[in-house]
Amino acid sequence: MRQTVALHHASRLVNHGPTVLVTTEHDGRRNVMAAAWSMPVEFTPPRIAVVVDKKTFTSELLQASGRFALNLPVPALADLTYRVGSESGRDLDDGTDKFARHGIATFTGPALGLPLVEGCCAWLELRRIAEPHSEQAYDTVFGEVVSAQADDRVFVQGHWSFRDDNAAWHTLHHFGGGVFGVPSRVVQGHLLAR
């Protein structure tokens, strides 16, 4: 079940390097694309950097609206994730958008009203922090998280808990070519005595 995540825990949602679906909306137009390249840059305030190619429709909507969302897909969404990372939502020949084309159900983000993808395991809404040089030179967009949610079957009391009994809600990590690793194997590091 979807639960609110405290903002000071939001960076933990992407700490382990998941591939995300970036959703955007501006003036009645909306889009979704996959992005393998994102990372937190600060816990408090929660800030995240994500690489969005300037040439994409997502970049156009993000720049126009100053907001974007990150949705964390699960194994059942591997096909969809690969697909929306392989095509542009700009000027689809049937006049629709990628949500309609692929039957992607959404719900409305609580802070910014962005379209969030049903069936993911976590969702963040962000306001763009204007950093035109980083955007221009590295396609790197910085954003501040203003809402965070996660499925409480897999993110519990501020921590991911990946277990065999919730394996359907684990995250995807893109190796390339539509092949994703899923970190269902968990190891606990211990602080060694000196």
Place this chain on the structure above:
Amino acid sequence: MRQTVALHHASRLVNHGPTVLVTTEHDGRRNVMAAAWSMPVEFTPPRIAVVVDKKTFTSELLQASGRFALNLPVPALADLTYRVGSESGRDLDDGTDKFARHGIATFTGPALGLPLVEGCCAWLELRRIAEPHSEQAYDTVFGEVVSAQADDRVFVQGHWSFRDDNAAWHTLHHFGGGVFGVPSRVVQGHLLAR
């Protein structure tokens, strides 16, 4: 066995969000720290962003030398990874460094001569790209990869190949608190027909 990775494939080594060990050296002083927050920003030339807190000894050596390396630890190094991410190498009371303290074996990077950690599954040497604003505002350091290597048991012909028979060389992905996910479970996404 360690093999050279073509530079245009180097970004693939960190495409899936692994935790890395950042190694640095300047004027006879060296250090190693763990970093969960890194991402590629460009395939060609291969460029990577990594978050390194300005207050760290790693940052001091990185800024002074203009170079750093990323080493990708494997499950057997989970304790060590957690440890070197939990302590500073600045002014150790025994006058040594973290390599000596923890018995970390190294070999010499082929391009920049940096200390690289034995027993990892991939290694990259980078030159810092001077971006003082990103470093100051977001602790985000950009670098260009100048050498890349990987263990050919797990990175084959430019692609990760995570299988049961090479599970000892899979990467670590930090959930927090020393708990790491290992993406040993692999799913293949397919491009759906419209």
